[in-house]
Amino acid sequence: MMEENDSREDIIKPGICDTILQYFNNYQIKPVIDNSYNDGNDTTTIFKVGNHIVYWKYDETTTIVKIDNQYLNLEAENIEGSYSIGGIRLYSINNKEIIVIEFYVNGCGGNCFGGNSLFYDVQKKTTSYFSYFAMNCFSLYDFDKDRTINLLSPKFEGDFHGPFYESYSLYTLNEDGFFKQEVDQSGKPYFIKIFYPERSPEMGMQCEIAKMNWFEKIK
Secondary structure, three states, rough: OOOOOOOOOOOOOOOOOHHHHHHHOOOEOOOOEEEEEEEEEEEOEEEEEEEEEEEEEEOOEEEEEEEEEEEEEHHHHHHOOEEEEEEEEEEEOOEEEEEEEEEEOOHHHHHHOOOEEEEEEEOOOOOEEEEEOOOOOOEEEEOOOOOOOOOEEEEEEEOOOOOOOEEEEEEEEEOOOOOEEEEOOOOOOOOEEEEEEOOOOOOOOEEEEEEOOOOOOOO
16 A cells, blocks of 8 residues: 655565565664563562563653663653553664663553553663553664664554554664664654555455665565
8 A cells, every 4th residue: 555755666565564574673783681570569570681670660650770870850751650560671783782671551561552662771870761652662673783782663544443554764874872863864763654455354463565765675
């Protein structure tokens, strides 16, 4: 399903969904530590993540986060409320460590359609936040195979039971320790937007590329 002003040829073929997912998987960086957690009754939790300590405390209205005695300000990112941890990952690449924390509204856990991901650069002590809905934002990639650290910021549009779109925007960790959106030479962001038609037993999970601007051809 092409959108207006799309300069790329429409790609509609069986298995394109699997092709895209396999393409992403081929460049995914394997975490050193990958732990999942369930909501519990403890409002204060201390996690040991490799050589690092993650302190997480919440009450009815606020959340306090500390990594290796470095306090992180969620409210500065307009992330206000009570949150519990869904998972923590530790990545180590190119002498750099990244701690990724996935968190949900307290009491909701994996049943939430939306959540947030926190990416903490251990060396720079900097934090990037990404919110998502119905899609996961918890993995890191190296698309250039040059030990660059990328992530895919997802966006969901549409109806769970009918037609919907999934979009992936490309970000790269810069020298200052923040994830910055990647753009082409004309300044247009790199992204892939996938269209899923209405679900049915006959159609299954067929999809098509609705629109894309990517740095290479996906085969």
